[in-house]
Amino acid sequence: MAVTSSETESREATAGGQKRTRRGGAARRIAGVVAGIAVAAAAVYAHTFTLPYEQRGSALTIKGTAGELVETKLFSAKVTSVVAAHAVGTTGTTGQDTEVETSNLFLVADVTATTPKRPMQFSRLQPPVLLTADGRRYKATDKVDESLTLFNKVIQPGLWSRGVLVFEVPEDALPGLRLVLIPPQGGLVVDTFIPEAEIDLGLSKAAAARLVSQAERVHSLVGKS
Known part of the structure; x- marks a missing residue:
């Protein structure tokens, strides 16, 4: 059967379209692989930073109460006493004893701690915190x-080691x-799954109310370190 020029053009157009479709599909697959690699890289990058406290896994928080030894894989700690005061005695910049006051209340927690393997020192860069019932x-x-x-x-x-x-x-x-x-954690890459101790x-x-009513006028820290 004879094939007209219009039919020939139609077949050629269809064949060309299929080729373009195959090339387009390959391009999409390559783009998908590149995107997948980018997402994986971003995930690895994200894990180099410490998560906010609220986002940390609760399974990594070892809980206990005051007077009880709370043990994690990196350290163990115990709160032996808690006192409140309206002022504390400390050492001033000149090396002489001085008193400092607060418009709130000083809470002094006496803590003992040890480690199973490596020396450790609590840091102000990632310091211990007091966590309130409403999340403050x-x-x-x-x-x-x-x-x-x-x-x-240095624990x-x-x-x-004991300190306040x-x-x-x-x-x-x-x-x-x-x-x-x-x-504490050092360097750029940190472990977001590091264990912490939460002591009630x-x-x-x-x-x-009793703690407030019994708050000391001045609680001296000098000579107790």
């Missing part, structure tokens, strides 16, 4: 000489308050 977080105060606190202690394997952490908190933050101890300070509303 308070870092340790910068009003006291760091040499008088737990930040100055050695098999040995117990001093915070400034409003009275309404006391009920349900927890101390979160976070191990045992401050019910009644206990918090």
Whole structure:
């Protein structure tokens, strides 16, 4: 059967379209592979940064209460006492003893800690925090000489180190308050799954009220480090 010129043009157009379709499909597959590699690279890049506290896995938070030894794979810690004060005695910039006050309340947590394998030192870059029942977080105060606190202690394997952490908190933050101890991390690449200890300070509303009523006028840190 004879084939007309219009039929020939139609077949050639169809064949060309199929070739273009095959080339387009290959291009899409290559683009998909490149996109997949980019997503994987982005995921690896994202894991080099520490997640905010709220986004960390709860399974990595080892919980306990004041007076109880809380053990993680990197360190163990215990809160032995908690006191409140309207002022604390510290060392001033000239090296002489001085008193500093707060418009809130100083909360002084006495902490002992040890490590199973490697020396460790708590850092202000990723410091311990007080976590309130409604999610507020308070870092340790910068009003006291760091040499008088737990930040100055190198915690050695098999040995117990003792020191205080001093915070400034409003009275309404006391009920349900927890101390979160976070191990230090160095360098650009950090472990987002590093374990931390969360210690309930045992401050019910009644206990918090007692703590406030018994707050010391001045709690001296000098000579206790």
